[in-house]
Amino acid sequence: MSAAESLRPLTMALSKGRIFEETLPLLEAAGIQVSENPEQSRKLIIATSNPGLRLIIVRASDVPTYVEYGAADLGIAGKDVLIEHAAQHPGGLYQPIDLNIARCRLAVAVRKGFDYEAAVRQGARLRVATKYTQAAREHFAAKGVYVDLIKLYGSMELAPLVGLADAIVDLVSTGNTLKANDLVAVEDIMPISSRLVVNRAALKTRHAQLQPLLDAFEQASHANVATA
Numbered sequence: 001m002s003a004a005e006s007l008r009p010l011t012m013a014l015s016k017g018r019i020f021e022e023t024l025p026l027l028e029a030a031g032i033q034v035s036e037n038p039e040q041s042r043k044l045i046i047a048t049s050n051p052g053l054r055l056i057i058v059r060a061s062d063v064p065t066y067v068e069y070g071a072a073d074l075g076i077a078g079k080d081v082l083i084e085h086a087a088q089h090p091g092g093l094y095q096p097i098d099l100n101i102a103r104c105r106l107a108v109a110v111r112k113g114f115d116y117e118a119a120v121r122q123g124a125r126l127r128v129a130t131k132y133t134q135a136a137r138e139h140f141a142a143k144g145v146y147v148d149l150i151k152l153y154g155s156m157e158l159a160p161l162v163g164l165a166d167a168i169v170d171l172v173s174t175g176n177t178l179k180a181n182d183l184v185a186v187e188d189i190m191p192i193s194s195r196l197v198v199n200r201a202a203l204k205t206r207h208a209q210l211q212p213l214l215d216a217f218e219q220a221s222h223a224n225v226a227t228a
């Protein structure tokens, strides 16, 4: 590693919203304060109280890409996002720690009154709208259910209401969004939480800088399990 490389701060990719909010206490546990809140600032590069670490704010589904290409040394992404990324880039990221933050579940939901169990029993071919096509494909293949997957990028809840799909696969947290749209969850696919991901080259070349951060996150994530 060159001298310039060792002076460069570590770059951590994060998305706004729940992941950012729930990462702040983990950073604080590592003695790091963040200079700005991306909800209020338009800045995409945010300094921290540790000159050796800066944050970049990217879309949740772009976090694995920044880390894999080394534009960020590490990042935090939901298991949902990582499954979809790994389908295109298998083995590209090192995932050392489940941080137990931004927890929710990936579930199948249908319009109230739609008899999902009967449709599955009868071997009906279901139209399923989702952003999570890889996780959905694996789930229905394991169940032996034939599905036509329709890729959407947001507002999945709308699809069954306007006849685009019989079912959706989406993240459910409180269940309020499903309820507000007259949908019901009929099957859980998997629990979801956010994980720390690390660039494989950085793991070797920047080990001395990374390790204290990984240790602090590891410890703080245990505290999250305890309070879950």
Ligand code: AMP
Binding pocket: 018, 078, 102, 103, 104, 170, 171, 172, 173, 174, 175, 176, 177, 178
């Ligand atoms: P809720 O109404 O609390 O069940 O939240 C459901 C909505 O929030 C859906 O549109 C989800 O896609 C989104 N959502 C819930 N949890 C998460 C999460 N951990 N990460 C990203 N989106 C989430």
